[in-house]
Amino acid sequence: MHIRPVEKNAISKYNENMPSTFLFYDLETFGLDTKADRIAQAACIRTDMNLKVIKDPLVMLCRIAPDYLPSPSSCLVTGITPQQTLKEGIGEYDFITKLNREFSVPGTIVTGFNNIAFDDEFIRNTLYRNLMDPYEREWQNGCSRWDILDLVRAVHDFRPDGMKFLHKNEKGRTSFKLVHLTEDNNIPQEGAHDALVDVFATINVAKLIKTVQPQLFSFYFNNRTKSRVNALLDTMHSTPVMYTCQAFSSERGFSRPVCPLTFEARRSSTVICFDLTENAEALLEGDDILRTKGLVYISTNRCPYIAPIGILTGVKEVQERLMIDLELMHRNVKFIRQNKAEILRRFVSAPQRSESDNSSLDPDLRIYSDSFYSENDRINMKMVNAYPPEKKLKTVWHFDSDKISKLLFRQVARNWPEVLSENEKILWKNYCATRLLQPFNRNPDYNSYMNEITEKLNSIGTSAKDKLTLVALREYGQNLYSSLMG
Secondary structure (H helix, E strand, O other): OOOOOOOOOOOOOOOOOOOOEEEEEEEEEOOOOOOOOOEEEEEEEEEOOOOOEOOOOEEEEEOOOOOOOOOHHHHHHHOOOHHHHHHHOEOHHHHHHHHHHHHOOOOEEEEEOOHHHHHHHHHHHHHHHOOOOOOHHHOHHHOEEEEHHHHHHHHHHHOOOOOOOOOEOOOOOEOOOHHHHHHHOOOOOOOOOOHHHHHHHHHHHHHHHHHHOHHHHHHHHHOOOHHHHHHHOOOOOOOOEEEEOHHHOOOOOOEEEEEEEEEEOOEEEEEEEEEOOOOHHHHHOOOOHHHOOOEEEEEOOOOOEEEEOHHHHOOHHHHHHHOOOHHHHHHHHHHHHHOHHHHHHHHHHOOOOOOOOOOOOOHHHOHHHHOOOOHHHHHHHHHHHHOOHHHHOOOOOOOOOOOHHHHHHHHHHHHOHHHOOHHHHHHHHHHHHHHHHOOOOOOOOHHHHHHHHHHHHOOOOOOHHHHHHHHHHHHHHHHHHHHHHO
């Protein structure tokens, strides 16, 4: 058996006395679907706990593979073309390996701007496609993750002094786009939607908050972990808390009082709460409590911003800003506590939601349906990734999961097509041709891809710079079609 030697700079065993560091990162992607789209660029910068940069930035392009067409609209936002990644980028396997190595340095707190909902999901799916554990880097070796976006929302709702929020979105609500926050607060950000520029902007936004609202910054940081969130969500005593999230977006803000009820039956990391701005009597009405208006599901492993209810009831300015009906809130809490036994009984007896049948989904899309492999498969996948590319498909593997063999073939074909046999090259070409005409999810097929490019090229509102990008995209699509269909 051939095993790659351990690299000299391999990560050592975690030492609790090692200092923690932030690793701020950002991705530019070829689309918005975290499962079906691909990463185009990544940038990351390591700082100490005072947000001082301590290491040179890492910036990488990820080489696009022929089994996928990018979204032209996304390319116009980032300015990154497939040709650029083919010329300057590295294969997806090497790309995610290098990035994951940075994420996994002991004591690393991976942080970004909306990274938990977006960037982290791309990372998980890319690790998964390349037969690597999608989750280890989030908790092993004293590592964890955080997100600056909900911190900014909390500042807006609870402690806005020292920070400006001038831009509005199309609905007339406060805009939390990074480019708007930096402009409003005189933070340099030239070249938005370049990953490295966005990383520096995120660090500077975090610095501003740490300076003008240090207590709020520290509170959220110290309560970002699953265990600390669970401690705040007291389901036993139904203790109300303030919850800040995108789903509560309104003219008033992004925070509402919620009351923890119980843990979700099938997901131990999800707490079911009730929105105390609704009528709690609805919890005892209807045939299915899970359909009750006002139920809120909080994922404790996704760094939610949870604050004690005192932040609302103890500060008059916050009450006035968020316009919360305190009388309704107290009445709802009293009702829930008085009827807690019956409410919990209704959750236990509620019709169980059947999990969606993902058996027919392509292996590339099945990360959450069956990504917890047997110990045998976990060992074998580590061995696969230790083998040189030319031996990965020539070795007989005994996997328990039927999807791993397909994922392995695609990993080799995407990253090292030169090692494929003639028959394997034909299989890969056929697969890519299928994806060109029948893509995953919302990915464009060849015709819609070309039609969108033509439409934008013919629009008088398209800038000269964007037209250059569109011409490059058209050329890429035509060349890819000819190579696969010829």
